[in-house]
Amino acid sequence: MEARYSPQHPDEVRRQSFSQYESIWHGYADARRALYPYEVPPWESREPYNIWFDMADHLEPKVASKVIDIGTNDGYFHRILRDKGFQGEFIGIDIEGKDLPAVEHLANRRFPDFNVRFMQGDAQNLKNVIGTNSTSRAIAAFLTYHVPMPGRVLSEMHRILEPDGIGVISTRGVTNQLDTWQAAQLVAHNNGFAFPQELPSPGQFKKGVPIENISVYSHFGIKQSQDALYQSRKFKVLHEHIQDSDLWIKADESGFFDYSRVVESLLPYTRNISSGESPKEADLEAMRSFINQVISSYFFTSAEKTRQEYGLDEPYYKSHANQAFFVVQAVK
Numbered sequence: 001m002e003a004r005y006s007p008q009h010p011d012e013v014r015r016q017s018f019s020q021y022e023s024i025w026h027g028y029a030d031a032r033r034a035l036y037p038y039e040v041p042p043w044e045s046r047e048p049y050n051i052w053f054d055m056a057d058h059l060e061p062k063v064a065s066k067v068i069d070i071g072t073n074d075g076y077f078h079r080i081l082r083d084k085g086f087q088g089e090f091i092g093i094d095i096e097g098k099d100l101p102a103v104e105h106l107a108n109r110r111f112p113d114f115n116v117r118f119m120q121g122d123a124q125n126l127k128n129v130i131g132t133n134s135t136s137r138a139i140a141a142f143l144t145y146h147v148p149m150p151g152r153v154l155s156e157m158h159r160i161l162e163p164d165g166i167g168v169i170s171t172r173g174v175t176n177q178l179d180t181w182q183a184a185q186l187v188a189h190n191n192g193f194a195f196p197q198e199l200p201s202p203g204q205f206k207k208g209v210p211i212e213n214i215s216v217y218s219h220f221g222i223k224q225s226q227d228a229l230y231q232s233r234k235f236k237v238l239h240e241h242i243q244d245s246d247l248w249i250k251a252d253e254s255g256f257f258d259y260s261r262v263v264e265s266l267l268p269y270t271r272n273i274s275s276g277e278s279p280k281e282a283d284l285e286a287m288r289s290f291i292n293q294v295i296s297s298y299f300f301t302s303a304e305k306t307r308q309e310y311g312l313d314e315p316y317y318k319s320h321a322n323q324a325f326f327v328v329q330a331v332k
């Protein structure tokens with residue numbers, strides 16, 4: 001008889017069954033999350049702040065009967081909720097559909113008794129996917145700045161929430177891991193590539209675009225979210241949390257691996273300066289080699305300077321986290 005629980009590590013199941021699944025675990029969201037545990041300065045000993053854990057607590061996982069996760073990506077949030085004692089129904093929605101069957105398969109394999117579903121849908125219009133007043137808890141984590149019409153995401157969240165239902169909306173600030181964008185920009189420029197904001201059309205490279213304009217979509221950072229939510233008649237803001245802290249990445253092999261993975265994960269978004277085309281595998285390979293030579297030297301030199309500046313025993317490379325979330329209640 002087949003064992004209910006697979007003795008294999010779920011990641012192994014994923015590798016064997018879904019080769020395409022690899023892509024989402026190497027995506028930007030996953031890479032970026034790996035830097036946040038470096039939030040503890042070397043002279044402190046405490047658990048690092050984890051914004052996803054904090055957001056999950058506001059959804060009251062022990063008592064919530066259903067959570068809808070809009071912009072679920074690799075479904076990371078269902079694992080957090082589950083770890084926090086959530087026994088209800090979980091629905092993850094993302095506009096990118098190709099990996100969702102694999103995400104669902106993995107979730108069911110990992111937690112066979114957990115009611116988890118993943119569905120494809122556009123957060124700006126979920127009418128065909130989720131009914132009105134259909135949940136008491138919803139989250140849109142690091143989603144609103146990805147969509148052309150973030151106000152519609154808020155309207156849809158309001159629509160699907162029951163009266164007085166709780167929603168969590170998180171976003172990034174302009175200084176969030178800004179240095180990784182700077183590094184990616186340097187890598188791209190040195191290899192004939194640029195970010196779309198610097199390339200209005202192929203062959204027309206616009207010099208001097210501020211890095212904040214490249215790293216953050218033009219809307220729905222912290223300030224814009226605050227303004228929209230506090231002025232909205234659809235929601236009452238119950239709580240806000242703004243994280244603005246340095247990240248102390250130990251300058252060793254694993255620290256550089258985590259940092260360089262974020263830089264690398266940004267490069268597929270660049271375009272060839274002359275043709276406007278996305279980088280091909282050979283281009284990415286050339287850029288990776290630039291990271292290993294030039295960016296690594298910058299990373300370790302900068303870490304040594306930080307060591308001296310702060311009188312530390314070991315070198316640390318300093319990045320920065322600037323992100324926020326808002327807990328809202330649907331007014332109906």
Ligand SMILES: C[S@@+](CC[C@H](N)C(=O)[O-])C[C@H]1O[C@@H](n2cnc3c(N)ncnc32)[C@H](O)[C@@H]1O
Nearest residue numbers: 029071072073094095096122123141142146147
């Ligand atoms: C930065 S990731 C955030 C992932 C996850 N919520 C987290 O907190 O790590 C943004 C996700 O939003 C998804 N997304 C972008 N536009 C969307 C839309 N219009 N509707 C639904 N999902 C969308 C992307 O495919 C991606 O998975």
